[in-house]
Each structure stands twice: as C-alpha cells, then as structure tokens.
Amino acid sequence: MKTSLRHNRDFAALWFGQAISNLGISISSFAYPVLVLAVTGSAVKAGAVGTVLAATAFVLRLPAGALVDRWRRRTILVACDVGRVVNSGLFALALALGHFWYEHVLLVAFFEAAFGVLFGPAESAAVRRVVGRERMREAVAANASRSALPGVLGPPLGGVLLTAGRALPFLADTISYAASLVCILTVRRELGPEHSEHRTPIADALEGLRWLLRDRFLRAALLFFMAFGLLLGSVGLVLLVLARDHGAGSGELGLMFALTAGGGVLGALATVPLVRALRPHVLLLLFAWLAAGATLSLTVLDSPIAFGIAGAVAFFFVSPLNAAVFGRIGERAPDALQGRVTSAAIQMASLLGPVAPLAAGLLVANVGAGHAALTYGLVAVALACAATLNRALREG
Secondary structure, three states, X not given: OOOOHXXXXXXXXXXXXXXXXXXXXXXXHHHHHHHHHHHHOOHHHHHHHHHHHHHHHHHHHHHHHHHHOOOOHHHHHHHHHHHHHHHHHHHHHHHHOOOOOXXXXXXXXXXXXXXXXXXXXXXXXXXXXXXXXXXXXHHHHHHOHHHHHHHHHHHHHHHHHHHHOOOHHHHHHHHHHHHHHHHHHOOOOOOOOOOOOOOOHHHHXXXXXXXXXXXXXXXXXXXXXXXXXXXXXXXXXXXXXXXXHOOOOHHHHHHHHHHHHHHHHHHHHOHHHHHHHOOHHHHHHHXXXXXXXXXXXXXXXXXXXXXXXXXXXXXXXXXXXXXXXXXHHHHHOOHHHHHHHHHHHHHHHOOOHHHHHHHXXXXXXXXXXXXXXXXXXXXXXXXXXXXXXOOHHHXX
C-alpha cells in the first residue's frame, strides 16, 4: 500500500520548508523596489533590480540544470540556502546599521537569483526521489499552494515590515531561508542524482531541451505556455490602465489585483483534485478558453471589481495546468536528466515573459487600453482555437 503524501515525512519537510521560504521571497521581492524607490527616488533604478533578477535567472537557468544533474542534490540545496541566508542576512544587517548602497542591492539581487535558479530544479528532482515517479504529478499538484498563498500574503506583510523598519523584510527573508535549511537537513532519503555520462558543458546543458522536444505533448504545451505567457504578462498593465481610465483610486486598484490574485490562490487550492480528475489536455483547453473569454470581457466591463473578477477567472487554471505539465516531466524524465529537463521547461515556458510588460506598454500607448484589451482577447481566442485543433496536445 502506498504511503499518502501527507504521511511522507520527507515530502512534508520539503513542502513546509519551501512554503516558508516562498513567503520570505514574496516579502523581499515586494520590498526591494519599494525600498530603492524610497531611497533613490528613481523608478529606473527600482526597475533595474527586477531586471537583474530576471536576467540572471534567464542566463544561468540551463547551466544550473546541468549542474543539478552532476552534483549531489542535497549538497546543492544546503549550499544554496546557506548562501541565501548569508546574502540576505548581510543586507539586512547593513540596513539595520543605517547603510544603503545601490550597488549592494544589485549584488544581492544577482546572488538571490543565482542561488534560486540552482535551488529550484534541485528541489524538484529531490521531490521525485522522496515520492517516487508514480506520485510525482500528485506531488507537484500539492506543491501549488505553497507558492500561491505566499504570493498573496507576502506583499502586505512586506509593506507592514518595511514601515516598521527597512531591515525587517530582509530579516524575515533570512529567517525563511534558515527554516528551509533546517527542513532540508531533516530529509533522510538519498536525493541523487544517479551517475550518468557527462559531455561538454554546452551539450550537457542542452540535453534537457533535446529530451523535451522529443515529447510531442510537452513540446506543444510549452510552446503554448510561451505564447500565453506573453499574454498573461501583459494583462496586469492593461488592467491597471483600464481601471485608472474608469476613475479607480489606489484602494480600488489594490482590491482589483487582490481579486485577480485570489483566483490564482483558489486554483492552487483546487489543484490536487483537478489534476486527479482531468487530463492535461482538458485542463489546458479550460484554461485557454476561460482566459480568452476573460480577456475579451475587459472590452465591455466598466469597474475595477469586474476587472479583478475577470482576472481571477483567467488565472484560476494556471496552477492546475502547471502541475499537470511539470508533473508529467517529473514522471517521465530520467532521474539523471531531472535538473536539465526542469530547467529547460521553465526556460521555454517563460521565454517571452520579460518582453510582455514592454509590449503591453507600447500597445497601450499607441492604441489605448480598450483596443489593447481587444487585441489581446483576439490573440487569446486564436491560441485557444489552435490548442483545440492541435493533435499533439490531445496526447496529454
């Protein structure tokens, strides 16, 4: 008889450690740009912090996946958490002593992203070791809530802590990494990887991508993720401009985005039963058509609350769909390739994400928010039609 995930001690340790760590990351991610903007008064400098985070992750993701399959994963997890404790702890200490250097912020952001992009695939591969490949899809589904809930709780907590003291959000981040480290040290099972033949660093890093491209469903699904990532990464700015055009104040804007985030949280909480009940192809079509309808509805809705509800509908199936696709990767990819395949999948899915806000800004500036919403809605309908007719996606 299989042990349920809730009774799997090692899985519970990884789940709890990452839930706490994700809350710390959410708190500090909110605090970084707010702190920089408050001290320097420069929106460009505040935005540059996010650019450093995104660019570092993009450049290092594939090499990091290769390292995850070369080195002992337990060592990687411990070293990354120790590095993140030191990184965020020293920053918190500097702020507590009254020191702020913008270059230090960029350096902290670089190391935060570098450790994170190595930790992520190592932890994903470790999860498969502790639950077995046959339970991987369920485990990925169970992990959905540990990201969604901190994503909602982190910004308000970050705001409260930042008001009480500049160092406090980053102290909270430090404590969260320490908690993650303690949880990892309690995992008793061997985390791998299996020994495998390694080639040149570039060939090794690309092996995960080659494995992905050989799976017809995953290839089609990740291309779909890439296209819809551009759409969903743009909707936030369109929502903001539309709401302001309808006279929304700061409080109404906050409520609108809280409603949108709430849709993602509800989807995360429903991920386990949805992944058990529905095939990945069905989840993908539900997401595609609901997101298309919600985006088109922005052209006729006229209040921030209605906009927020539309956003909630669009984001509801994000977590279940991610769990289904990445669960399939966890089930099917060989243990010796887990790090590289996971990193390559994230790289493909997020490839167009960095250009989404810029594309939305240019479109809104040239045609207006209403016409931008219509454009994105029509693109979403085209993508939903393509997903419905795609034979490779039906294999999921």
